[in-house]
Amino acid sequence: MGISPIEYHPWKGERTAQNLRLYIIARSVFRHKLSSIGVIIMMIVGFMLVHALNLFTIILVSHDKLEGSDMTSYLGSGLFTVLSMLLAAVVTSDLISEDLANSSFVLYFSRALKVRDYLAGKAAGALLVMSLFCLIPPVLLASVSIATQTGSDYWHSFGVLGETVLVGALMTLFFVPFGLMISSFTRRKSYAAVGTFMAFFGLAVVAQIFSQFARGWRVISPIDALSILFKWLYEGQVPSYVNKDALLLIVASLIIVPAAIVYFRLTREVVGK
Amino acid sequence: MLISFDRIARSMAGEIAVDQKSASGVNPIHISAKDVTVSFGPVTALDGFNADIPHGIIGLLGPNGAGKSTLIKASLGLLVLDKGAISVGGLDSQSQSLQIRDFVGYMPEHDCLIPSVNAVELVSYLGMISGMAYRDAIQRSHEMLDFVGIGEERYRPIKSYSTGMKQKVKLAQAIVHDPKLLFLDEPTSGMDPQGREEMLSLVTRMASSEKTIVVSSHILEDVERICDYAVIIDNGKLVRSGEMTTLLAGEEGVRSLTVRGSEQALLGYVRALEQVCQIVDRKDQVGESTLLVRGCEDGKKVFRLAAENGAQVRSFRPERLDLEEVFLRAFRGGGRNGH
Numbered sequence: 012m013g014i015s016p017i018e019y020h021p022w023k024g025e026r027t028a029q030n031l032r033l034y035i036i037a038r039s040v041f042r043h044k045l046s047s048i049g050v051i052i053m054m055i056v057g058f059m060l061v062h063a064l065n066l067f068t069i070i071l072v073s074h075d076k077l078e079g080s081d082m083t084s085y086l087g088s089g090l091f092t093v094l095s096m097l098l099a100a101v102v103t104s105d106l107i108s109e110d111l112a113n114s115s116f117v118l119y120f121s122r123a124l125k126v127r128d129y130l131a132g133k134a135a136g137a138l139l140v141m142s143l144f145c146l147i148p149p150v151l152l153a154s155v156s157i158a159t160q161t162g163s164d165y166w167h168s169f170g171v172l173g174e175t176v177l178v179g180a181l182m183t184l185f186f187v188p189f190g191l192m193i194s195s196f197t198r199r200k201s202y203a204a205v206g207t208f209m210a211f212f213g214l215a216v217v218a219q220i221f222s223q224f225a226r227g228w229r230v231i232s233p234i235d236a237l238s239i240l241f242k243w244l245y246e247g248q249v250p251s252y253v254n255k256d257a258l259l260l261i262v263a264s265l266i267i268v269p270a271a272i273v274y275f276r277l278t279r280e281v282v283g284k
Numbered sequence: 285m286l287i288s289f290d291r292i293a294r295s296m297a298g299e300i301a302v303d304q305k306s307a308s309g310v311n312p313i314h315i316s317a318k319d320v321t322v323s324f325g326p327v328t329a330l331d332g333f334n335a336d337i338p339h340g341i342i343g344l345l346g347p348n349g350a351g352k353s354t355l356i357k358a359s360l361g362l363l364v365l366d367k368g369a370i371s372v373g374g375l376d377s378q379s380q381s382l383q384i385r386d387f388v389g390y391m392p393e394h395d396c397l398i399p400s401v402n403a404v405e406l407v408s409y410l411g412m413i414s415g416m417a418y419r420d421a422i423q424r425s426h427e428m429l430d431f432v433g434i435g436e437e438r439y440r441p442i443k444s445y446s447t448g449m450k451q452k453v454k455l456a457q458a459i460v461h462d463p464k465l466l467f468l469d470e471p472t473s474g475m476d477p478q479g480r481e482e483m484l485s486l487v488t489r490m491a492s493s494e495k496t497i498v499v500s501s502h503i504l505e506d507v508e509r510i511c512d513y514a515v516i517i518d519n520g521k522l523v524r525s526g527e528m529t530t531l532l533a534g535e536e537g538v539r540s541l542t543v544r545g546s547e548q549a550l551l552g553y554v555r556a557l558e559q560v561c562q563i564v565d566r567k568d569q570v571g572e573s574t575l576l577v578r579g580c581e582d583g584k585k586v587f588r589l590a591a592e593n594g595a596q597v598r599s600f601r602p603e604r605l606d607l608e609e610v611f612l613r614a615f616r617g618g619g620r621n622g623h
Contacts, residue, residue: 017427017430017431018489019489020427022416022462024416024417024420024424025417026386026414027417028415029382029386032412032415035412039409109398110398113399114392114394114396115398117362117390117392118396118397118410118457119413121385121390121392122385122386122410122413122414122461124382124385125382
């Protein structure tokens, strides 16, 4: 007498609402990225190079209040931007390219999931990882600075803290849509990672070349554009050669245009025509 | 832990939980396609397709490029219809595709699994995306992997699996959320005979739980064995559909007759038979002829003429086809004589 086969049993549970399912994707991305050696190494190196030294300086050096200029020199340096760019390239590289390579879109979209929710889930997971480097350490550092300040002008310091939250959030967001867009163009995550970095690097080179003729061209370099924007936010000053509208337009378009492109590409990929 | 998504999802799920029965609308599920046209540039994949697909195990047959996968994807709302409408369980595939997909499972034909994760992770992840809570999804994914016959290897990365195991994982992910309607696109593709047998047995066992299962396959023998109903598509059009028993029954009034005897006896017998019946087909072998005759239902004349001509009747029964013959006849534009 053989063993009876395991029979099929119906499931009696309740489903979560359809619009909550993007959190499952976000959580999966977040967990997956935090177990990736490459991401961990990059975060540790980035933290040591960018945040740790400033943290020691704040703790050790006596200061009256948290100054915007201090935060500009900390976050407005190209190093923070370049490392954020590298991290974003690594984090976003496989988010869509791997699903393209494995043809696994069908597993997602044969379920009650919209393209918008799929993308939002992937982006949310990537943003959470990015925030661990771009948002949380600067906010913590600013908070430590406020906690250890000798002066009593806390309102000013809290104002700078608010600006730091804004700067951190912008840096967290800035590279992710572009990374997702590049990831949707290729089936190989290495191409996506290199492509994201090289695209920004290419813009920086173009900006460098054109700025020899007119310095205003610097704003098309993401690194320079963010440095100038942060200085504007913290100190209210923009170099005279920079057109503020052009600066805002370029920063906004580097976020919005890639997000729109990746959305339409995926819609086309899923709908199939 | 910075953020507990489980907690967020569970607490919100309590408020906005969707009852599974209400999501499915009706039970059992029927599919109805009315004048459906889907084209990809100059290629028309479905061309005025009409069909009513009932509850049960349904075979979807057709040559490569006939439009089978397009029909499945269009039913899931994954394709925009140029014309017509598809209703799945009473819901419109275009405007209510998300509601449809909540009670549908889909096992794609091609390789689509994520190779770097193991089967438990993949199936439970897709269960959660289908709306299951974390604990339910984990428990259910183990149950489904047990059901499809994936043992301890479920903890190995999927990239190390054989084709048969991947097919089983694809089935497990399609049924993890207990769909009412299941689309299986070439479920036995690339499987060895034993694997095929197991897969067909799984499909049959699942059908006992009131599911509608649509099996798209090239392997007609598989479809004939497990399906209650067949839909034959070619060039994006419905060629033939019906209950399997009806399709296989052959033409009414046509009988298959096998006779043995010497060449002369058989020749004489066939000549005599032609006087009383219509012979619609004839296959001769050495000492034996197989005839399809129309108009000899009672059989008395058949046996009498055989005795008179020295031929021996070996069998005389209503015509019964296999699905391959039904398929071929459908593509010949009808039966032997338009049947």
